[in-house]
Amino acid sequence: MPNIAACVLPTLEMSNTSQARNTQLALALSQAIRDGRLPPGSRLPPTRDAASQLGLGRNTVVDAYADLTAEGLLESRGRLGTFVARQAKAVLQPATSLPRIVRRLPSTSTTPGAVSQDWRLGQSGTQLLPLDVWRAACREAGRNLPPSGYGDPQGLFTLREAIAAWLRRHRGTRYEAAQIVITQGTGSAVELLARTLVRPGDLCAVESPGYSRALDAFELAGGTIVRVPIDEQGAIVKEAFANTAPSVFHLTPANQYPLGGRLSGLRRAELAALASKAGTLVIENEYDHEFIYEGQNHAPLAATLAGQTVLVSTFAKSISPALRIGFIAAPQRVADALASSIAAQGLHASWPVQASLQWMLASGELQRHLRRVRRHHATQRDRLLAAIRQACPELQVRGTEGGLHFLLTLGRKELDRKLAKELKARGVVLQTVTDFGGETDEVLMGYGHMERTETQAAADLLRGACAAI
Known part of the structure; x- marks a missing residue:
């Protein structure tokens, strides 16, 4: 039988003045339980008596008892009073092994070697971006309060207008603001497209070697992967359509990722013909399209194949990948579906970053x-x-x-x-x-x-x- 006689609290060490008094008391009591001065089943004095013994306010004791009860170290038995819980020692006992779900995670070093x-x-x-330009962009974002909710799931309208105008002027496309969707970077854009468009069993063509995040996204959505080899002219397009035409074809025609090089004019024409005939949606990832040093920088496929193409791009690479912002330009039906997915999943892009980027585009500073x-x-x-x-x-x-x-x-x-x-x-x-x-x-x-x-x-x-x- 537990000892139900009222007890006098043992001497408690409460010297950490940086902590609240109730926290100090809770820690001192738990230490007394740990070292056996308050054994399991011991009855603690009522809060009023404990406060008198310790020279503390009663509310301080009430709060400390409540904290320890929530932790499973104490238990209240109604009119009988408050007792040290029988399982208190088990609660205080450090775990001898990690949970099974943690043990199966790969082990990684927390002290990596020196990186040269x-x-x-x-x-x-980011060293080339003038600090005063970036400060001006940030100030522009601070001129208005952010929206009360998450904002437009499709993105800041003025930014979408600026992107559509930039694409028309510099990339030869004819997208309108309503067809632009702002995303949390290009990788997230591809994953969003996969979740929204791909259904189990859909054939999804990807370059091999290629952007593994696209392959993973299609597989996670239930797609069946078709790996398309690469040669000196880029993706060997006919391999994607050799048997059953794919539902979607993700590729990096501007600068193949990771082998480099551009999709040739012949392959572009071949892709346009095959995709149009088969009803394949092309996801054109414009990886590093800004940095072409030799030869012709082709217009995007989306400029001539808009109805069959979803364009994925970003300005963040020119400023900093840390911005975590990209965009999708797509047929209207696709843009509407993507906006619905963003709203449902809470995947809105950062509002201040959008506002800053909009100012850089509109002011000409980005160009x-x-x-x-x-x-x-x-x-x-x-x-x-x-x-x-x-x-x-x-x-x-x-x-x-x-x-x-x-x-x-x-x-x-x-x-x-x-x-x-x-x-x-x-x-x-x-x-x-x-x-x-x-x-x-x-x-x-x-x-x-x-x-x-x-x-x-x-x-x-x-x-x-x-x-x-």
Whole structure:
């Protein structure tokens, strides 16, 4: 039988003056339970008596008792009073093992080694954006209070108007504001399209190697994947339609991700004919379309195949990927369905970022910034190519026509695998083509975020790695 006689509280240590008194008392009582001075089944004095013993206000004791009762350390038995719970020791006992659902997660190191350079794709620097321009954009976002709810699921109307006008002027499309949907980046845009449009069993064509986020999104939606190989002219379009025509075809025609290069004019015409005949929806992901250094920068497929095409793009790469903002330009029926999905799932893009981007477009500052960024990356690309060729003449560099990354190869898969291993040993964080579903171990070097001083450092790292193979 439990001891139901009223007890005098043991001496309690309450010296942390930075905490509220009820919190101090709760911690002191739990420590007394832990070390056995208040054993399970012990009856605590009524709150009034405890307050008198401790020289505290009664409400302080009431709150501390309530906190410990909620934690399962104390239990109230009505008129009999408050007792140390029988299971108190078990509550205080630290877990000897992680929950099963946690144990099955992969183990990752919390203390990574030193990183000399980060070559992963998708990065860009912000050093070229004048701070006063960015401040002006942010001030513009602060001129008005944000909406009381999440805002228009399709996005800020003035931003959509500005994007539609920009696309008409610079990309040759004929979209209106009602056909633009603002998204949380291009990756989220592709996932939104997959959830909204794809049904279980739909054939979904993707480039291979290609954008793995599209493949994953289609698979998650229940789609059946058709992998389309890549050659020097881009995606081999006829392979996507070799058997049953796909319901949707995601590709990166402006600058193939990750191999680089543009979809040729012949392939574009072939895709237009096959998609129109089969009723295939083309998802045109305009990856790095702003950065073409050699040859012609083709107009988007959406300019001539608007009814069959959904255009996915962003300005964030030119400013910063941290903005997490992109957009979709689509046939009206698709845009309406996407807006409904955003509203239902609460996937609205950040309102202040939208307002800032709208000001940059409307003021012309974004176009001026794009010209600065293009010149910078073209110069950086030439500088880096020269440094690599001098440091490692045996290294072949591919995918140099556009974009913000190169492919590096020694010509044989086993040598490329060794190159990647040596670079990682030197602290380089990198990806290879195999990370994107490809069959080679060519190293990918993303340079969009590099400062000028990092160019020679990258070449030196390659020189050391090549010499070690």
